[in-house]
Amino acid sequence: MSDWREYGPPIRVEGGIRARSRRGQIAQTWWSQRFIEVLESFGMGGRLQRGKRYARAGQVLSMSVSKSLVVAQVQGSRETPYRVRIGMKAFSAAEWARIEEALAGQALFAAKLLAGEMPTDIEAEFERLGLRLFPDTMRELTMDCSCPDWEIPCKHLAAACYLLAESFDEDPFQILAWRGRGREELLDRLRSLRGTKAAAREDEVAPLAECMESFWTMPPLPGGSGGEPARPDAVLDQLDPLRVEGIDVVERLRPAYRALGAAED
Template identity: 50%
Template sequence: MSPRNWADDEAGAEEPFWRAAPPARPRTVHGGIQINSTRGPVARTWWSARFLAVLEAAGVGGRLARGRTYARRGQTVSLQVDAGAATARVQGSAARPYRVRIGVPTLDKAQWTAVLDALAADASLTAAMLAGELPREVEDVVAAQGVDLFPSGSRDLAMDCTCPDATVPCKHLAAVFYLLAERFDADPFAVLALRGRDRETVLDELRARRTRAPEAPPLPTDPVAFYGGGSPELPAGPSTPPDALLDRVPALPLAVRGRDVVELLRPLYRALDDR
């Protein structure tokens, strides 16, 4: 028997079963949600760049590239950002889109009160937010209250997808992360919405805090109460004799029964002062 030619066998043999089926391609979606970036970095503003940097630090960023093609092809059918979660439907190779959920903890009432009080205390920051901007300094103000605006690690991220892929994040989750980043480009207030308060609620709270003035107590009508327990001591004026005016009258060439007219009037002035 001639030596077995393994090269000939491999050339004529069928591929093993694990190589026979090519990777399933995702089904085409018409009208899906696409990111604007067709090549290169996805982030266009500080907010999206910061979000992706946080994912990198959380150990998620290394697997995001798996979903970049999905995000650019528009495989995402729907995306909703609500308090505590971003939910989406992403079309893969299956007949129905996969359901994707990215969850983050919301801030509790006490945390939101501290954050909003701190934001309202900065007049320039509040003015910018009421004008529709979200300055990057907001993250520092929030952090000063002991609160993380973005997820601080993988423990702050809940990632679920109905696809059979065991890798987390799968390409469907990764695609939604890219869409979220671009959503933050278009509306940075979506970062706050994800943490529990939407744009209108935040702005209404800031307006209320900026216009709220402490009510002054009504003035007491009782003079004693007004002056704190006693009537005021008014300053005394200079002591002027009632007939001092007569001293400024020039001498008159008149006399009554031999007496000067001014001297006759002096008792009358003094009598009027006694009344």
């Protein structure tokens, strides 16, 4: 069998997928940088660098992200392009139900996702549920390439990893699709759950027709119980402490409230 190292430089191609970054780091957003950091933490840092030149030269012919699997074709030194696959375990339906419930329950998370952004605290939310957005160990990833290079990742896999990070820059939902939930399905679930929660809150409020007689009535001041009249200064008990130049403003107001109450009596 011929040694793979006897082959020369890669065959140049036209129309390949080129990394937008021409120098320095490729990943730009926090979530794509996090993905590269995770791969480097598995001891892949040096081997990843080998694929950066391929990614910038447009040697990746195609790449698709679907549930659990990224598939790419990379042109190397042989006439036939190499097939690259990067797999990661998808979350189960039950796990996604928990994730969606948690994300829908926080207005900021839901708003950012509906706007096409990845919330900065989303990793912590996944961890709170006992899950990981990004792989925690190398065992969670499977990588293979049809080239004869035995190292993982080879430069073809590494090129695909860099372009995958850039695809995360463009569309953070690619990360979630890889974990098993596509953009539209996730957003539809969040809208549905947010709508259900809003409807539940509305059900807790009495219809206007049922409270017309008391609509313009001032609610009782806090502090009274049973038939006892509320203290005139009871409303001050609801205020947070406020001190100005060492003076307790709330306590300074209390005699005035009591005086007003006495005058009304």
